[in-house]
Amino acid sequence: MGDTVLSVKDLVVDIPTRKGVLRPVDRVSFDINEGEVLGVVGESGAGKSMTGNAIIGLLDPPAHIASGEILLKGSPIQNLEKKEMQKIRGFEIGMVFQDPLTSLNPLIPIGEQLSETIRKHLPVDKKTADKRALAALDEVGIPAAASRINNYPHQFSGGMRQRVVIALALCAEPSLVIADEPTTALDVSVQAQIISLLKQLCRERGTAVMLITHDMGVIAEASNRVAVMYAGRLAELGSVEKVLTTPEQPYTQGLMASTPLASEGKKRLNQIPGAMPTLGALPSGCAFHPRCEFAYDKCRVDPYPTLSDCNGRAACWLVTENSEKR
């Protein structure tokens, strides 16, 4: 792996409300290297998308970054001026959204949407930008791109539109792409195509990818490393093989046990009892302890552990204790 492209350190996102401050992202730290795909998994509301939005600077007010650092190629970007951030968005960090049907402006031809993005970030004239737009569409596998460049989004299918969205995210050659559930709104057959397209394009360019999803299949297929999030906190971080086969954090263990496998036949699925706490009613200590079968006093009383408090891989007191015993 190459250099570190993105480095997030102790990121905290706060939403002030009348009933007090909610904290959808709490002391999250991770790195992504050049050409690497980091999968971020977790239930709805675990803070995955919030983390992605914080990185690209698109948090909806009143949500804001309360503390922590976001380093892009070594320089902090969390407190940049609006104009500076505009230069980074699309140029250094590309983003792919969940629903391709609503991500494209319905009244503007796709070619124009591409060339306006290219011209915003690269010092090229209109003609060159149009050429690059055409090349970008070719690259993402739009058939007969030259004849479709002036078409409007409604003239494309869902899968094709997501290809256009990927072309838009990559057209200024960013060093990081945040893909926020890029396949959730697509057919299963199209999902695999989109994932392999994203993977292939980013490998060719050495682009780092933050792949947000709740689909373990997508993670297994596409990512190098996995970050598991629970209630706004990182629960586990490690290589795909390790996290999927030998998870250490009890939440990850439960998550893996509840993933259906074709090889297991009609066995009843495991489930984790209870539900993820809402942000307004987080339990003391580790957020997972009310649902954890291994929970003991330390989990309920002590401030919750971060990865660095434990072995750097799983945020769990039990993991630390076990490794100390050994």
Next chain:
Amino acid sequence: MLAFSIRRIFQAIVVLAVVGLVAFSMFRFVGDPIDNMLGQERTDADIVRLRTQLGLDLPFPIQYLKFLQGAAQGNFGVSYRQGRPVADIIVERAPATLELAAVSVIFAIVGGIVFGIFTAIQRDGFIANAIMTSSLIGVSLPTFLIGILLIYLFAVELSWLPSFGRGEVVKIGWWSTGFLTVSGLKAIILPSITLGLYQMTLIMRLVRSEMLEVLRQDYIRFAFARGLSDRSIHFKHALKNTLVPVITVTGLQIGAIIAFAIITETVFQWPGVGLLFINAIQFVDIPVMATYLLLVSVMFVVINLVVDLLYYAVDPRLRSDGAVKAGHQ
């Protein structure tokens, strides 16, 4: 597109015929024109003679058909009061009303869109809230009151602007314009603000709510994520998507501005067709009233047709569906 236009033209003819029929049936309740035309010392014989001469003794459907027959040939009859062909009178008066309406419409559209976008972008800002609150005045005050207030302030107290009339006009062919003289330009300011204020606040509130809705859409978020500038996102990506409903309402409002210039023209003694109509009612001048109503309905129909065609220009999704389907909307 052609089939669609032809269909709409047929619909328009039916609408015009119905409007004319309704209008004609109502004229009988406005009063008897004979009372006004003949003095106190009329005889029964005079009344019968004039009635026959004007064709007022015929049943009203026949009168209506005769009017339509004439109108189809461009002959709208002779005004009872002025004794001149109605067509001539209207042509003479129309430029005043059309110029007033044009200035009001431009004021309403430009002001409405600019303030609408501003209040949507600066939501909860102090100035935006002030504009929103004062726009309630525009919506709730009746037109004539606004006109009188403006006259009091700018004509009586400050004496900056004239309180009535068109000022000097210049003749260009048959068209008389007030745009080429200083007094003409000064004279049009107050009436056009009075006439357009309600429409401006309406368009502003509509643009604002549409804009707020559009700014929540994913493609706006995606446009921000692509690093586009605020100005390009607000004015290119968002504004275009607010236009379809705005065009609909604006179209109807343009019709309303032309049709209901009557009140403003009365307040400012503006020598247009609205004032002509008011005077015609007092005198029960049936040919003038009928022609005016016909003219207004023609304008409504034409504007609606233009609005429907504009949808195609703005929204590419309608174009590929084919014109036939859209015709049924």
